[in-house]
Amino acid sequence: MASRSSAPDKGPGFFSQIRSLYTFTKAEFSWLPWVLVAVVVVGIGIGVLIGFLIPPAAIWSVILWGVTGLLFGLLGAMIVLTRLSTRAMYIKLDGMPGAAGHVLSTSLGRSWVASEMPVGVNPKTQDAVYRVIGRGGVVIVGEGARGRLSRLVNDEKMKVQRVASGVPINVLYIGHGEGDVPISKLSATIKSFPKKVDRTTMAAVVKRVDSVSQSVTSLPIPKGIDPMRARAPRPR
Template sequence: MAARSTAPEKRPGFFSQIRTLYTFTQKEFRWLPFLLAGILLLGIAVGVGVGFAIPPVAPWSVVLWGITGLMLGILGSLMTMTRMSTRAMYKKIDGMPGATGHVLSTSLGRRWQASDMPVGINPKMQEAVYRAVGRGGVVIIGEGARGRLTRLVNDERAKAQRVASGVPITVLYVGHGPGEVPIAKLASTIKALPKKIDRATMAAVIKRIESVSQSLTSLPIPKGVDPTKVRAPRPR
């Protein structure tokens, strides 16, 4: 009996990804079509204007410059839509349990290590504490009501202080209140922290903290963000 051939999973094409990206973004920003159309028209107008400004003025030269402007307009539209899709993603997950973990695991880059799993949780209230370690030290992030997170944050800070003496520890709270960081600015706030430790120290701190962290496999994790459904698709 011949073995069944397993066909590789077909990945969406470029235009399919663009269409998905546009649909996702347009749901949050209804005026997106007008913005993209304006960018295209502006690109064409600039190209045609350059064609008339550079002598000798000839029809074929104006047409070529117009096409060049159209290409630049398309590029500008794609870049704008990508940026708007990121804003739409943050707008969609703002306030959802698990949003902090999603941002930490996808937006910090290689200079920071973090997980989408919390290091401390309050299952009843769906509040959580997350941790990131990088060249800026240890960052503890609270997600939920600030008053109810005090014990969880203090426990995680004490744990970090025991194994990483002398390493800066920063505490952030996600939210829109005084002294809190909006979810859209969380990654940039963490990456803007000044570098205080070298890479060797960073690796040692990560290893020490992980060695004393309690296992969370038996604890329920707050649900609410499905990265595969919320993350804005990007064209490749």
């Protein structure tokens, strides 16, 4: 009988995650290597310059400051890589069905309650409606053609109004047209809504809305996006 190992499977290491992050981002920004090298070189240059300017300008002081500049350059390169990977992720998600659910479930933090699954779906057109509840009230997010989303959005809005009277309800549409919100600015737009609901009321609204919400798990979910693959890997 084969012995079983009790050791848990180890996840990818730090350098493996950095390599995955770099590969993911470079696929969208081919100039990424040059930017990272430039950041590191600038960091070293600043460190060496400080070493010459601070007396006594001994060789050991210049080397020490050069190493310090190298470390800050590597840190700066990591920050640039992380921010560019986020931009690359939004570029890949833009226009893909299900992208709004991925952003809402990963980018809003604890002040908002959202699900990756839509609360309303049109199986034929793959148009979907998502609902977010937070201190800023209720936000209904439409993903798809605005004209086709009218019925889904109105149904969800009426459902919320029945159980959450007086709570602000905002409607956002994902897109690049007039009045639309790009997927890259979705989370920032939602977070910008003024806080008009206290935490107790927010919790009550979540329970009330969930109690009247119809499950859509049996409906076909829009295809075209695998959130696990679309998400930019981040180093731990």
